[in-house]
Amino acid sequence: MGKSNKKKKKRDRQAFLANKHDLYQKAVQEPEADTEFMEKVFRDKFKHTPLVMREDFCGTGFLSATWVAEKKERRAIGYDLDPDTVNWGVENNLSDLDSDQRSRIELRIADVLDAPKEPVDIVCAMNFSWWIFKKRNQLLKYFRSVRSSLLDEGLFVLDMYGGSEAYEEMEEEREKEDFSYIWDQEKVCGITDEVLCHISFHFPDGSKMKKAFTYDWRRYGMRETQEILIDAGFSSVEVYWEGTDEDGEGDGEFTLQTEAENSEAWIAYLVAIP
Ligand SMILES: C[S@@+](CC[C@H](N)C(=O)[O-])C[C@H]1O[C@@H](n2cnc3c(N)ncnc32)[C@H](O)[C@@H]1O
Structure with missing residues (x-):
């Protein structure tokens, strides 16, 4: 087989034709579940509707785009350091919005630590992105900056995973x-x-498509994270723990809990209140 034939074959293969951001969004993100959760917790607490959301580590801005598309008065500002990822999001997620929705979203290529202290209803940091801060002091600085960007009636929503599998070198495949x-x-x-x-x-x-994304993180413990949030000036932190179905798999329902049995793998939202 000639070299050019080989090249053509590679070009026709699915891994070559696919886009890693598109695959990531399909595999990892469920933005409607996040927006529903944030809106519900916010409304239960403050009896009014959250309008302005800042999405830290926004990547392609999929969550921000969903936020503004779902309701007319909502606005979103996303922060991410990586220009390729943000630009892909602008070309593929923001382009799906109509001009009104588009006018209510902005994705900024910047470090979350440099985000201006524009007061917002909700700041969120999803998919464990905040684990990039490997030193407690860096994380504390970030949490403090979030605290000072929130309205008095505001929420910081972040997620984390744990359980015994989180401490294992392992591979998990999902169809x-x-x-x-x-x-x-x-x-x-x-x-x-x-x-x-x-x-x-x-x-x-x-x-x-091997190692399409790599994350070099420090894992923080659940209790430790709550204490750092309090040290950063939040008055309280709530944990919303995911329920399980009859097979022991996560059921996507997150409820406020103060105790939980450890399992092989769990996911939770933390909600920090100013
Ligand atoms: C795990 S991805 C999360 C993407 C998306 N938020 C989600 O929920 O799936 C982490 C993102 O954080 C970005 N990032 C890492 N450090 C950052 C920083 N200091 N400031 C802003 N973005 C950062 C990376 O470029 C990457 O897009």
Whole structure:
């Protein structure tokens, strides 16, 4: 087989034709579940509707775009450091919005630590992104900056995962409609609490997009995170724990809890109140 034939074959393979941001959104994100959760908790607490959301570590701005598309008066400001990711989001997520929705969203290519203190109803940091702060002091500084960007009736919503599997070097594969998603926890350090993880995608034609995303994080404990939030000036922190279905799998229902049995894998939202 000639070289050019080989090249053509590679070009025709699914991994080559797919886009990693598109796959990530399909595999990892469920923005409607996040917006529903945030709106409900906010309304229960403050008896009015949250309008302005700041999405830290916004990536492609999928959540922000969903936020403004769902309701007319809502606004969203997203922050992410990575220009390629943000630009993909502008071209693919924001382009789906009509001009009114588009006028109510802005994605800024910047460090979350440099976000101006524009008072907002909700700041969120999803998909464990805040684990990029490897030193407690850096995380405290970030939490303080979020605290000073919130209205008195405001919420900081962040998520985290844990459980015994979170401490294992392991790979988990999940079948999606037309690809598989692989979560690879390559390194877990018992001393530093650092975790090195990758996301890869495999396709029915046998082609692979290996290590499409890599995360070099420090895992924080649940109790420890609540204490750092309080140290940063929040008056209280609530934990919304995911329920399980009859097979023991997460059921997508998050309820306020103060105690929970540890399991192999759990996900929770933390809600910090000024
Ligand atoms: C795990 S992804 C999260 C994407 C999206 N928020 C989600 O929920 O799936 C983490 C994102 O954080 C961004 N990031 C990392 N450090 C950052 C920082 N200091 N300021 C802003 N964005 C940052 C990366 O560019 C990446 O897009």
